[in-house]
Amino acid sequence: MHGLINRAVQCFVRDIYGPEIxxxxxxxxxxxxxxxxxxxxxxxxxxLTMLTALSRxxxxxxxxxxxxxxxxxVTHPNTRAIRRLLRFGGQSFLELLYSLDDLPxxxxxxxxxxxxxxxxxxxxxxxxxxxxxxxxxxGFGAVMTxxxxxxADDFGALAFLELGGAMERREVITINxxxxxxxEAKQFYLGGEAQLPGSAE
Amino acid sequence: xxxxxxxxxxxxxxxxxxxxxxxILQEALDRLMPMHLQLRHSGHIAHAGPSLQxxxxxxxxxGRRFLEVFEIKRPSGVxxxxxxARADGGRVKLAFRDAPRTGMAGLVAPLSxxxxxxxxxxxxxxxxxxxxxxxxxxxxxxxxxxxxEMLYLVEAKTAALNEWKALNQRLQGAMTAVEKQAxxxxxxxxxxxxxxxxxxERLTTSKAxxxxxxxxxxxxxxxxxxxxxxxxxxxxxxxxxxxRAETRLSDVIVxxxxxxxxLVFVGLSNPDRLAALGRRIISRLEEPIPFEGDTCxxxxxxxxxxxxxxxxxxxxxxxxxxxxALYASKRGGRGRxxxxxxxxxxIGEGCD
Numbered sequence: 001m002h003g004l005i006n007r008a009v010q011c012f013v014r015d016i017y018g019p020e021i022x023x024x025x026x027x028x029x030x031x032x033x034x035x036x037x038x039x040x041x042x043x044x045x046x047x048l049t050m051l052t053a054l055s056r057x058x059x060x061x062x063x064x065x066x067x068x069x070x071x072x073x074v075t076h077p078n079t080r081a082i083r084r085l086l087r088f089g090g091q092s093f094l095e096l097l098y099s100l101d102d103l104p105x106x107x108x109x110x111x112x113x114x115x116x117x118x119x120x121x122x123x124x125x126x127x128x129x130x131x132x133x134x135x136x137x138x139g140f141g142a143v144m145t146x147x148x149x150x151x152a153d154d155f156g157a158l159a160f161l162e163l164g165g166a167m168e169r170r171e172v173i174t175i176n177x178x179x180x181x182x183x184e185a186k187q188f189y190l191g192g193e194a195q196l197p198g199s200a201e
Numbered sequence: 202x203x204x205x206x207x208x209x210x211x212x213x214x215x216x217x218x219x220x221x222x223x224x225i226l227q228e229a230l231d232r233l234m235p236m237h238l239q240l241r242h243s244g245h246i247a248h249a250g251p252s253l254q255x256x257x258x259x260x261x262x263x264g265r266r267f268l269e270v271f272e273i274k275r276p277s278g279v280x281x282x283x284x285x286a287r288a289d290g291g292r293v294k295l296a297f298r299d300a301p302r303t304g305m306a307g308l309v310a311p312l313s314x315x316x317x318x319x320x321x322x323x324x325x326x327x328x329x330x331x332x333x334x335x336x337x338x339x340x341x342x343x344x345x346x347x348x349x350e351m352l353y354l355v356e357a358k359t360a361a362l363n364e365w366k367a368l369n370q371r372l373q374g375a376m377t378a379v380e381k382q383a384x385x386x387x388x389x390x391x392x393x394x395x396x397x398x399x400x401x402e403r404l405t406t407s408k409a410x411x412x413x414x415x416x417x418x419x420x421x422x423x424x425x426x427x428x429x430x431x432x433x434x435x436x437x438x439x440x441x442x443x444x445r446a447e448t449r450l451s452d453v454i455v456x457x458x459x460x461x462x463x464l465v466f467v468g469l470s471n472p473d474r475l476a477a478l479g480r481r482i483i484s485r486l487e488e489p490i491p492f493e494g495d496t497c498x499x500x501x502x503x504x505x506x507x508x509x510x511x512x513x514x515x516x517x518x519x520x521x522x523x524x525x526a527l528y529a530s531k532r533g534g535r536g537r538x539x540x541x542x543x544x545x546x547x548i549g550e551g552c553d
Contacts, residue, residue, distance in 0.1 A: 004364075037371075038364045081360045088353040091339045110357030190352055191333030 001047040001137070002114045006036040008079070009050060012069045015078055021057065028053045041113060044137055051139070063142040063166040070146020074154060085110075086151060087188045093157035094180055097121055097129055097148075116140070129175040141171025148175065158182035220248030220263075221316050234321045235343055236305075240267050241317040244282045252341040253322060256303065256331075267320075271295040274304070285309040286318055293320070301334045303327055324348065329355065386456040388434060389441035397455040400465055401516035408514070412466035412475045412507045415523040416444075416482070419500040419535045421460040432492045436499060443485045447478065463523075470507040472540045479503040479538035487536065502530040506541035524548060 014022040023033050029050045036042065055062045074083045085106075089099035104116040117135035124130055131148075133141040145163045152159040158179040164172040220227050220239050227248065230237055235252035249262035262270060273279045273295050276288035285293060291309040296302050306325040311318050324331040328348050331337065342348045384396035392400075404411050418440065425433035437460070444454045444462065453465040466475065483501045490497040504526025508514045526541040528548045533539065 037368055039361075039368045081356070085353065085357055085360070088349065088356070106353070106357075109354060110361045189332075190337055190339070190349065191329065192356065 001042055001044050002111070003036050003038045003040045003042060004111065004114055006042055006047055006050070007038040008073060009047070009054075009069060010035040011078060012072045012076075013054065015076055016068065016072055017058070025050065025054055025057065039111075048137070062139065063163070066139050066142035067146035067149075067163075070143040070148075071150045072146075073143075074147055074150035083154070084188070084192070086147070087154070092180060093152050093155040093159065094177065096151060096155065097131075097175065097177075100131065117144075119144070127177045129177070131173040131175060133171045133173065135169060138167035138169050138171060141168075141173060142166055144171075145173055148173065152177075154186045156181060156183040156185040221312075222248075230319070233343060233345075234319075235341065236322045238262070238267070238320040238322070239312075239317060240282050240320060242283055244268060246270070247317060252337070255337070255341060256297070256335050270298060272298050282318060283311075285320070286311045295322075301330075303331055303334065328352065389437055389456050391441050391444075391454045391456045391462075393455065394457050397453065397457065397463055397465070398516070400453045401519075404465070404467065404508070405514045405516050410468060410470040410508045412464075412469050412472075412505060413519050413523050414464040414466070414475060414479060414503055414505040415457075415520075415527045416462040416464065416479075417502050417527060417531065418460035418462075418486070419502055419531075421499050424497045424499060428492065428495055428497060432495065432497055435492050436490055436497050439490050440486065440499075443482065447482050447485065463520075470509045472505065472507050475505050475507065476538045476540055479505060483536055483538065500536040502527055502535050503538040504528065504530055504541065505538065510541065 010022060010026070013025055022035070026033050026035050029046060031046070051062050051065070054065060058065060073079050074086065086096070089103070089106075090096040098121065100119045100121050103119055107114045107116045117133045117140040120132040120134075122130045122132075131144070133144050141163055145161055148159070149161055152161075157177060160176040160178060162174045164174065221241070222230065222239065230239075231250050235250045237250040238246055238253060239248040241247050244266050246262050246265050246267050254262055267282055268279075273285075273293060275292075275294040276285075279285060279288070285291065286309045293307045293309055294304065295307060296304040303324070304327050305322045307320050307322040309318055309320045323346070328351060332352065339349050384393055384399070385391065386393045401413075418436075421433065421436065424436055437456075440462070441454070441456070444464065448454060448464060448466070451467050452469075453467070455463040455465070457463045469475065483503065486499055486501045490499070504523045506519050506522040506526060508519070510522075511519070522541040525545050525547060526539040529539040529545050530537045532546075539545070
């Protein structure tokens, strides 16, 4: 698994559960407090071990933790670069949904080694979508569910999401877009913030 | 564009205020090229695309003279808009005359013999400043315009680059620490033999002048034997402090072995000055060193040579000569400095 993904979990644990929980987890996984290098690749096994240990420590199913991770990626100030890059996908939640199929390619443009799950969106009927998330490892669907819930909020859309087949290699998210303009969208300037987003630190 | 505007589409419909195109055509152009301008042969702007007009919200571009609003950077010397389409395949570079003086690249095409020109503009490399200056959104760009994709790329690549930079800095820090460890003596913090070889190699290659001093502690073994290794280690650290205090920062002090030190004086090759320095070092070494209620008494013997003695300097040869001089000091009764000379007896020679 790419270091960026492991690093995302690390920052999430540190920012949401606290540095002492990360210290414990980092020691258990064997990467220490400094943790993962965002630009190096790691064995998939490491990520699995980390998530299993975290799930045990928190007494929470892995998919619930991963969904919180997705929400964190869009909403936390430390990961604002990720929110911005996702918002480039479209001007509305609907446009963003249609841009999801291109997400793995978009990510590869920035970091060629970063392998994201294949995403495939189908419109079942107006306002009702099915998003297939396929990857070597299950769990990305759960993260995606958290990301999309947070992004719907960011765009001011009212959407209802349901995850099927959680943690399997093919996960399915059903999206009911009830009201695309339910609330005012949060601001997004093409020209960026005062400065370009830096690292997650 | 496949539409060949006939007289029905243009001309009659033209008004002093609006564009000269049929409304449906005008709408199509606004959608396909939101940054375009329609120019009359007179040099007046007949119509500005919606995104271009957004750059000057308080100033309707339509009706103004093109060359008064924009400064043409290239092609140079343009005084009539009709010249624009001819030069360089219609490529132009221009900028607003008033602030913000956003630069743009454009393409000019004549619309018909009777009616004006179309100028389609793009921000080119000024895109990043432009979206900041004018607060543009996705909707201001045609879907076929790669401007937003470019902004995405710049942002994504910058984020990735920052991560790379952070990684490189951490690796650089780790490398420096390892290098320092590998080239220094843990007890005294002085350079070790490996570092000394690097320095001598560099100095001989660059033909720099330098002095080389070998120092052996005298009576150190008896400190170790009578007061123990802790006392010995303490003495070695004290010696290191003395050597650091008596030399310049640019000089290299090496702990070459147990109680053997090598000093390299970069740019200092006067044997008399070095001998005087050697004597001062010895007199400081001979000051009693207190250790846990006991007193350690040592001295030192020095042999030295300088690069000026040789036509071509060879590190190994100079080390041998410094050793020969050191041996002469030892044999001469210790606690003294000897400068190398070719008539000194070799090590093991002339022993009684």
